[in-house]
Amino acid sequence: MTTKNIALKIKRQDAPDTKPYWQEFEVPHRKNLNIISCLQDIQRGPATTKGVTVNPVVWECNCLEEVCGACTMVINGRVRQACTALVDKLEHPISLEPMTKFPIVRDLHVDRSRMFKNLKKVKAWINIDGTHDIGEGPILPEDERAKRYVLSECMTCGCCLDACPQFTSDNNFLGAATFGQVRLFNAHPTGKHNQEERLEAVMGEGGIADCGNAQVCVEVCPKNIPLTESIADIGGQATLQIIKNLLFK
Amino acid sequence: MEKRRKNFVVIGGGLAGLACTMKLCEAKAQVTLVSYQAVKRSHSVCAQGGINAAINSKGEGDSPDIHFYDTVKGGDFLANQPLVRDMCFQAPAIIHLMDRLGVAFNRSPEGHLEFRRFGGTLYSRTAFAGATTGQQLLYALDEQVRRYEHDGQVTKLEWHEYLEAVIDHDGVCRGAVLNDLRTGDIFTVGGDAVVLATGGPAQVYGRSTGSTVCTGAAATSAYLQGAKYGNAEFIQIHPTAIPGHDKLRLMSESARGEGGRIWVPKTPGDARPPREIPEAERYFFLEENYPLFGNLVPRDVASREIYDIVFNKKMGVAGESMVYLDLTHQSREFLDNRLGGIIDIYEKFTGDDPREVPMKIFPAVHYSMGGLWTDYQDDGNGLIDHQSPRNQMTSITGLFAAGEADYQYHGGNRLGANSLLSCIYTGLMMGPGLIQYAKNQNKVFENVESQVFEKAVNKWKDRFSKIKSMQGRENPYDLHQELGETMMEHVLIVRENAKLEKALTLIDDIETRFADVRCLDTTHWANPTPSFINQLNAMIHLSRIITLGALQRNEFRGAHYKPDFDLKQPSDFDPHEYVDYMEQKNYDEVPEDTFPDGHMAYMKRFESNNEEWLKTTIAHFDEGKPHISYEPVDTSIVPPRPRKYD
Structure with a gap:
């Protein structure tokens, strides 16, 4: 039996302050092969197509079923998760690059802590009285719950930010994922109590007004989260807040 | 202050x-x-x-x-x-x-x-x-x-x-x-x-x-x-997962909680597409064997049944190690609302839409x-x-x-x-x-x-520099794969002492070869290899106590199934008989002949098995070796009795 080989071009970088370089690898083809399996194959025999032994490729992964967001990278020019990138559905040779808007740690592994800091800036949480047993939560209609659920599936993977022309490595733009979370918490009956704080945070520098409306965020979101809808919604909430501030503050 | x-x-x-x-x-x-x-x-x-x-x-x-x-x-x-x-x-x-x-x-x-x-x-x-x-x-x-x-x-x-x-x-x-x-x-x-x-x-x-x-x-x-x-x-083996090279992806029990049905074609090797097989020619083996709990029997039970269908009865779908998990009778709207997340996963990894075709699944290691x-x-x-x-x-x-x-x-x-x-x-x-x-x-x-604190740090700095200096012949990722295959083959759903003993020998061999591992990457920055080698060492030790515990526990309990020690519950047995029997024993008057044929003998087997094995296995590492001992379990609230789900 002859096995077909898959050719991969991987953009590598040894450390944050060193120059990137490309290496080519080949791995044996199998049915339903995904990019994670290819990278695991390279770990088992870390040598380039030319037969040069190299260090295994470094990348982030965990759940391998597209719910954790870890294995996000740029595959054939498109930012997405490596676990759901099936080799048979990709153009060959396959190119793998790290995400472009976040600091490189090593190879395909980038530092996305900016996203988590942004969640702190907009206070993406619900202020509860405490963990003690004080009874049921608020009664909610199922259709409202379903709308919030879609927003809460955001894995903080960063696809929307990597694709966004407005989000760059040297500005403060909060980006679509963060706006989506503001909408998620402002839509909760208890979360609403703190909506002003969240809106103030998105009205400042790097806030909602900086969105250039390129709409690519929604195209690359692996969870089909209605990001542009969230941006419009938060834009509207922020405008109302500005009017309120003018009238009452 | x-x-x-x-x-x-x-x-x-x-x-x-x-x-x-x-x-x-x-x-x-x-x-x-x-x-x-x-x-x-x-x-x-x-x-x-x-x-x-x-x-x-x-x-x-x-x-x-x-x-x-x-x-x-x-x-x-x-x-x-x-x-x-x-x-x-x-x-x-x-x-x-x-x-x-x-x-x-x-x-x-x-x-x-x-x-x-x-x-x-x-x-x-x-x-x-x-x-x-x-x-x-x-x-x-x-x-x-x-x-x-x-x-x-x-x-x-x-x-x-x-x-x-x-x-x-x-x-x-x-x-x-x-x-x-x-x-x-x-x-x-x-x-x-x-x-x-x-x-x-x-x-x-x-x-x-x-x-x-x-x-x-x-x-x-x-x-x-x-x-x-x-x-x-x-170790819990979940009955329903999608087979894969890098992972066996879970298909939640909620699929069955929302009406999903497990079946295989009644004719082994039936090559027709699943939806063309009429209902009468499908074998809903969980529903037939467990009329009360049906598809919602506990995981250990479901995994054993699937294993039996595939390996003993040779009834796996198209002769392969798979059975159907079927949701196609439910409406799309219902499925999207209640099970959207797992349906997406199945679709993304297999290309098939579970709303249209039954999923093909097989048990997988899931939980400890x-x-x-x-x-x-x-x-x-x-x-x-x-x-x-x-x-x-x-x-x-x-x-x-x-x-x-x-x-x-x-x-x-x-x-x-x-x-x-x-x-x-x-x-x-x-x-x-x-x-x-x-x-x-x-x-x-x-x-x-x-x-x-200094001593603890130095021990580990030393250990990691030793790991980095390991330049043998074994690839740590290959060795990990081999460990996994060893455990899958010998210490999974059906456990036999001969195979468990074999596994211990194989684990020893893997441990020996671990000493000959090559640290593939010796750089200092963001290098996961030394850490993985250290984890592999831990996994070798853990696999040994999983296997040793399984070898020594000569009984069938929960997920630990040893056919040689199955107490063979009579099919018409009712667990309440055992509760009655225990109560009567308290009063020292057991009317043995009032129980149906074979039930008394079964209950005595069950009782003496519990005396010997209703215990927590304790593994303790001392002088470089695991030592197995047993501790009593607190069953003070509900007295133990035979399980039954049909």
Whole structure:
């Protein structure tokens, strides 16, 4: 039996302050092969197509079923998760690059802590009285719950930010994922109590007004989260807040 | 002078670690939260189907005591009962808390929490958020902990790995040795106590439903330091997963809770597409063999049945190791609302739409009922004294364990949707006890001799530089794969002593070859290889106690199935007969001839088997070797009896 080989071009970088370089690898083809399996194959025999032994490729992964967001990278020019990138559905040779808007740690592994800091800036949480047993939560209609659920599936993977022309490595733009979370918490009956704080945070520098409306965020979101809808919604909430501030503050 | 703040180290940012951190912060303590990667990416996100609580919103007469009974029965009576009972009594408050935190739980028409069916119970007891309940619960706790981080009470050390507990001359844990996975720095962090909420060890089996971080290395490290490890041999095999090269992806039990049916064609090798096979020519083997529970028998039962269909009856779909999990009779709208998350996963990885064609699934390693031995203090009324510092403490003073990393709650087999519950429950429940423990200390870690910490750091710096100097012939990733294949082949659903003995020899061989490993990457920055080699060493040790525990336990209990020791329950047996028999024995008057043929003999076999084996397996590492011993189980609330689901 002859096995077909898959050719991969991987953009590598040894450390944050060193120059990137490309290496080519080949791995044996199998049915339903995904990019994670290819990278695991390279770990088992870390040598380039030319037969040069190299260090295994470094990348982030965990759940391998597209719910954790870890294995996000740029595959054939498109930012997405490596676990759901099936080799048979990709153009060959396959190119793998790290995400472009976040600091490189090593190879395909980038530092996305900016996203988590942004969640702190907009206070993406619900202020509860405490963990003690004080009874049921608020009664909610199922259709409202379903709308919030879609927003809460955001894995903080960063696809929307990597694709966004407005989000760059040297500005403060909060980006679509963060706006989506503001909408998620402002839509909760208890979360609403703190909506002003969240809106103030998105009205400042790097806030909602900086969105250039390129709409690519929604195209690359692996969870089909209605990001542009969230941006419009938060834009509207922020405008109302500005009017309120003018009238009452 | 400002009052000294209590200071804890929590290892692991899954549900248990986050719940514990939140509870400690609420009590004004400082927490250092250590995670192998970004907390929000922890393995809890993989849990799909839901979380159990007997809220009885559907008038079915459910109650925490029935939840408790289902759980101990599901676990084949191997769990310590006061803890299980306390968990089940706390469950409704836990669900309400998570709801208040904003978890998008599905709602009933009136806007209350919706509940669905799950395995091992006849009640609708499982609250859920679509089919990504674990992810949703994790996010809610992650958000609360981020709030405390924002307020300065939590210091997160993400991209850090726990290597070992720092133990002082009195044998008390005073902190942890950590490895910064980016810089490669090895250092210690001190704390009033250390909590290991480090998850399960599915990677010991190579491919499983577990995430790549689920190596069990942290818990195994505690075992190698002398902490007792309980019931290692009890590994749950989930009946329904999608086979894959890199992972066996879970297809939640909720698919069956929402009406999914398991079947194979009645004619082995029938090559017709599934939808062209008429209903009468399909064998719904779970429904036929278990009329009462049907597709919702507990996981150990379902996995054994699928195994039997495929390997003994040779009835797997198209002759392969697969059976159908069929949802096609349900409407698209219903499926999208209740199971969207798992349907997407199946579609993305196989290209088939489960709304149109039945899914092809097979069992996969999923969960470890076993884990670090932990203590508890009951309150004398069948519940737990939540103020006790004994709760969740390992056999090393000051070192605690929670979540999948501990051995409590699930006995010999875990019921679906009880793991999210036990993770959040342990995290929350242990909070007050940890505070008490810190209060009661006669010495704080700041006053422990610095040499204790220095020695611990030096040991690990030395160990990692030795790992980096390993330049043998074995690729560590290949060796890991081989370990996984060994465990899959010999220590899985059906266990035979000859195969288990063989596995021990193979594990010894892998350990020998481990000494000849090559550290593929010896650079200093963000190099995962040395860390993986260290984890592989832990996995080898853990695989040995899983196998040894299985070899020595000569019985069939829960997920530990040894056909040679099956007590052969008569098909018409009713577990109540055993309850009657036990009662009559108390009064010393057993009318033996009133029981149907063969039942008395079976009950005597069952009774004497329990006398010998209704015990917790304890693995203890001493002088470089595992030692197996046994401890009694607290069955003081519900007397053990034979399980039956048909």
